[in-house]
Amino acid sequence: MNDVDFYKKIKKVYANKLPFVVYSKPDSAEVKLIVQKNDKIHYTEDYKESGFVFAPFENDKLPILFPISESISYTNSFSAYGKEITRNKPDTIFNSSTSSKNKHVALVEKGIKFLENNNYKKVVLSRKEIIKYEEFELVQIYRKLLKSYSNAFVYSWYHPKVGLWLGASPEVLLEADKNSFRTMALASTQVYDVKKYGEFKSLKDVNIHWGAKEVAEQQHVTDYIIEQLNVHVKVSKPYTTKAGNLLHIRTDISGKLTEQLTLKKIVNLLHPTPAVCGVPKEKAKEFIVQNENYSRQFYTGFLGELNLNNKSALFVNLRCMQFVDNTLEIYIGGGITVDSNPVSEWEETVNKSKVMMKVL
Numbered sequence: 001m002n003d004v005d006f007y008k009k010i011k012k013v014y015a016n017k018l019p020f021v022v023y024s025k026p027d028s029a030e031v032k033l034i035v036q037k038n039d040k041i042h043y044t045e046d047y048k049e050s051g052f053v054f055a056p057f058e059n060d061k062l063p064i065l066f067p068i069s070e071s072i073s074y075t076n077s078f079s080a081y082g083k084e085i086t087r088n089k090p091d092t093i094f095n096s097s098t099s100s101k102n103k104h105v106a107l108v109e110k111g112i113k114f115l116e117n118n119n120y121k122k123v124v125l126s127r128k129e130i131i132k133y134e135e136f137e138l139v140q141i142y143r144k145l146l147k148s149y150s151n152a153f154v155y156s157w158y159h160p161k162v163g164l165w166l167g168a169s170p171e172v173l174l175e176a177d178k179n180s181f182r183t184m185a186l187a188s189t190q191v192y193d194v195k196k197y198g199e200f201k202s203l204k205d206v207n208i209h210w211g212a213k214e215v216a217e218q219q220h221v222t223d224y225i226i227e228q229l230n231v232h233v234k235v236s237k238p239y240t241t242k243a244g245n246l247l248h249i250r251t252d253i254s255g256k257l258t259e260q261l262t263l264k265k266i267v268n269l270l271h272p273t274p275a276v277c278g279v280p281k282e283k284a285k286e287f288i289v290q291n292e293n294y295s296r297q298f299y300t301g302f303l304g305e306l307n308l309n310n311k312s313a314l315f316v317n318l319r320c321m322q323f324v325d326n327t328l329e330i331y332i333g334g335g336i337t338v339d340s341n342p343v344s345e346w347e348e349t350v351n352k353s354k355v356m357m358k359v360l
């Protein structure tokens, strides 16, 4: 399918209120479109079906599935634009105000006390930035995301009964083929500082410095994943990875699927990962649900291909936003440890929101 027809198709299915997802995997030359032929909501329970899943943060709710048997798929190559895309400026940014800063700082302070009092290691706390945006143009924003974040999982997902989401995730939850799986421990954040490190060429050319808090925070994530899986796994050294203008620390972890350690089992062990929830998982989740004061919905859930040609590729839903009633809601958070500084944590969410703001 050529570029024009492919993007016209997306506009048409969105206008006709059919469920669809358009996505591109990290560093892939392909953009895929899956359109469900009806507007039923299907779920997956055992992860044996084939299709595209979209799961909420709360792991007691089932992931939504676009079954491949009820969908039509299209593929397009990832090409440069024909013409420069014009900017549709957002009308008003509502939430970056002092009151939302104070609220987030207070939440982080409460989080730190919760960790100290219970001797827990980490909790990830988040918020929403709300932007009035009447001139929303789905295809235009999607293509800008694609162009800006080619090393991320870039998607737009829609179901008329659920909503419209867009994002550019840097985090793999789980990749699997018939016999093996790969996951990652991703955590800690700093802005890529051009003044300090020079114009970006490759991470190999720069020596990035990480503080002790960041190194320890990411190590908790690695340790927790290894402990949860509780089988022999291969673990890489931690290294720096770039997502948009942000840097994170990442460790790759891989192992074998077995009769005991199935896809479903691993997803249940990993989701929600300490990169988006905390350590210990259930206690951190309880704190999040009781104290964040809003519903994360699909932010920090996961999404991706399930058993397509015997392969699965699931990503954590980070750096994402939802379009609701002429507003865009950008979801952003960060990992809190006892050494966190509440104001720096606020600034980190502002930096993360720029990943999305940049394409508006």
Ligand SMILES: C=C(O[C@H]1C=CC=C(C(=O)O)[C@@H]1O)C(=O)O
Residues within 6 Å of the ligand: 124, 126, 186, 187, 188, 189, 248, 274, 275, 276, 318, 319, 331, 332, 333, 334, 335, 336, 352
């Ligand atoms: C929770 C988010 O990021 C997670 C992933 C990478 C680094 C993170 C951090 O540095 O805190 C977070 O754990 C988010 O982007 O909303």
